[in-house]
Amino acid sequence: MKLLYISNSRIPTTKAYGHQIFKMCQIFARHNVAVELICPSRKNPEFKNVDAFVYYRMPKTFKLKKIYSYDPQWLIKFPAGTYIKFQALLFIISLLIYLLYKKNRAEYIFYTRDEYLLPLLQLFSKRVVWEGHSLPQRKKHYAHYFKQCYRLIVLTHELKKMLIGLGVSANKILVSPDAVELEIFGIRLDKNQARQELNLPQEKILFGYSGSFKTKNMDKGIKDILYALKIIIQEYPHAMFIAVGGAPEHIQEYKNLAEQIGVADNSQFLAQVTQDKLAIYQQACDIMLMPFPWTEHYAYFMSPLKMFENMASGRPIIATDLPAIKEVLNEKNSVLISPDNPVGLARGIIKLIEDSNLGDKLASQASLDVKQYTWHNRVEKIINFL
Structure with a gap:
């Protein structure tokens, strides 16, 4: 061919x-x-x-x-x-x-x-x-x-x-949804070791976001995360949010927003890194977040690479229950919340903070489910269809 x-x-x-x-x-x-x-x-x-x-x-x-x-x-x-x-x-x-x-x-x-x-x-x-x-x-x-x-x-x-x-x-x-390279994102590192390598605080409850901060100039949920963070730090002042993968102008935009909301000391925004290093950032986190707001694109069309990378990471995921997301994620491998809902997002994060067994169970199932979504499987399926 x-x-x-x-x-x-x-x-x-x-x-x-x-x-x-x-x-x-x-x-x-x-x-x-x-x-x-x-x-x-x-x-x-x-x-x-x-x-x-x-x-x-x-x-x-x-x-x-x-x-x-x-x-x-x-x-x-x-x-x-x-x-x-x-x-x-x-x-x-x-x-x-x-x-x-x-x-x-x-x-x-x-x-x-x-x-x-x-x-x-x-x-x-x-x-x-x-x-x-x-x-x-x-x-x-x-x-x-x-x-x-x-x-x-x-x-x-x-x-x-x-x-x-x-x-x-x-x-x-x-x-045929998008896919993941398990050789990179399926690594397993001790959380403390990963944080030490990245110079991240050991004592924090760390929840992360990976990938570009905007698509087609649309927010991808970071705004809701910052408002949820404001709620969470009232009960867990040592909670911290880290976002990795932003363009310089978007990093500054969300730094300004974090300052306005009052969570600048509990948040960190970083530029794009290599995939190998991104996988280490995921290993350093306690929870991975992808609370996409409702738009036609996010609800019906997207198959975000970060979803499969997060599934492979072995960390529990919180995502919004959009139709496109629910084609891959479900209540057995993630915590699903309604979109555009910082309060619901905060509750989901607190739920996982307080129930580590639930987080481990969801992450384990996601790690199993993601094995079908490799690039090799995707291409093989397409070749057979052609």
Whole structure:
């Protein structure tokens, strides 16, 4: 099997999508698929002269091809969306030229997460696969192209239902949530040892959050965590919250909020770290939190990498009972609370503080349940479907 994975993305990137795309290509290659990852030569000053394979710490088992595409960054100062639309159009033109001269292109399956590339790709091949992580705003416009896809891979059953509602055949759609690398996140360290290595206080009750602080500029639950923390420290003044993985502007934003709420001394906000180090931070925590607020994206489309990483960590999880979350988590492997509810979140955290046996039971079940959600299993399932 030959596969062209086409993504209009900056590679490498600190964003989770970059890791997910690169990991998928790596595992496809391990399954003897000849993979080429096609992306534009977009300006990427943060990673100038950085080898993507070195950054993601993956062997060069597949080809990475960056095709020239003019990057009109001067348009960023114009109204929101202007740069994104023009950059996408310029990439489509570059991709058109590339595919016109691509040798043996009929031998390849075209695979993409970018729905706006479907009209072009379907001109060149009947074997176009779309991996859907959400539905575009103009979903009715794209319905025709979704129906023309050879296969569709989606993260949630909710997204599959919506595509069927648009007229896509159910037989074309595979539900395949995201995954985790157990070799990294399944490690087991003594909590005190992990805290010593990270210079974290031994005596604190530590609950953590991992990953980017916002998606599409939407809060991912940290605001509710800080308000819950305000409640918790009234009873447990040695409780502490640590968030790892934020962009500089978001770190400052939540530091300011923590100061306003009065929990600055009980909270810490850190930038992105390597996956190996993130796993150690998880081992240092007593509880892992992912209280996503209710939005359409969080409720129906997402399959967050942090969920599977938290499940593998051996630490109890508190999450909101959104439909997408409940496709993986349940009351036997986590504490589920209603979204947008700092009081309920505080109660859930206190419940686990006061009942360590419950936390151990939930964490143990999550560790067992996550074994089915590996990258190898995901790719094998997709290959069999193709």
